[in-house]
Amino acid sequence: EVQLVESGGGLVQPGGSLRLSCAASGFTFSTYWMSWVRQAPGKGLEWVANIKEDGSEKYYIDSVKGRFTISRDNAKNSLYLQMNSLRVEDTAVYYCARDKAVTIWDYWGQGTLVTVSS
């Protein structure tokens, strides 16, 4: 059974940093692109970033470029999102998702809440 379990969310002040983790199991992690998708409270879905199977390619939404870094450790079956210079508007539930293809995310984690507030 495919499982994605996020962790690392919490309350942080504007300008602060946070590192999210996603532990994957039940599939060959190293053979899939992976994404982070977020959802602000009461709002819709927004794709944030994704990373190629071997970590050699990474893509980001414009609003997080230069502040967020996606990475992975295939030996640990883990995906990460390092978030720096956090803004109030980054407040959201962050989901880890497996990329079946472009805009096809076939498995999702339960999400982890990031709250940016003073």
Place this chain on the structure above:
Amino acid sequence: QSVLTQPPSASGTPGQRVTISCSGSRSNIGSNTVNWYQQLPGTAPKLLIYNNNQWPSGVPDRFSGSKSGTSASLAISGLQSEDEADYYCAAWDDSLNGRVFGTGTKVTVL
């Protein structure tokens, strides 16, 4: 602001057919496939339809997708109480060179 527009809400009684639209442009729906996600209250999104009209394993065929020109639709036949959820469309946008979601539609079973 999303480039894919959905009606904020839709509703029906049990057993009815409900249709949700997703309106885009030539650079997204007009050029690429559309995928649909269901988000039950308090849970993560779930892939419902991919490549316009394909079902992932385990999704009942009461759900169906279609695309015509720059619009796509999700139909729910034989509406059930457990279908109460938010539904989102998604597609690649060639102009934005990025992934875009629809604004989302909340389906209520009366």
